[in-house]
Amino acid sequence: MTSEPVPVGGGECPLCASEVAEAADHCPECGWSLAGVDGRPGPYSRSALWWTVAGFVAVYMITLGIVALTH
Ligand SMILES: [Zn+2]
Structure with a gap:
């Protein structure tokens, strides 16, 4: 078995704490850039x-x- 990284099932915005979809790179509420958060590719x-x-x-x-x- 290969040890794949556990997918981050969405999450919440570090700025306004609203729920954000896993694929989203910006918060839909406040527009905060989620790049670099939880293993996402950094800016x-x-x-x-x-x-x-x-x-x-x-x-x-x-x-x-x-x-x-x-x-
Ligand atoms: Zn936000």
Whole structure:
């Protein structure tokens, strides 16, 4: 037998505590984003994280280039 993760049978909104369907990614009452709640995919995907790192590296390289040019 494979041990599958126990499905979260819906739940309640962490903000207004109203019942929310399992498939819903936003609360129908207050519109609260349920991403990242109870094992749902978070708002920050792995690719977004890599883009952030790439952005920092790009800024770092540009700064190094400016310093190299002005010296
Ligand atoms: Zn809500």
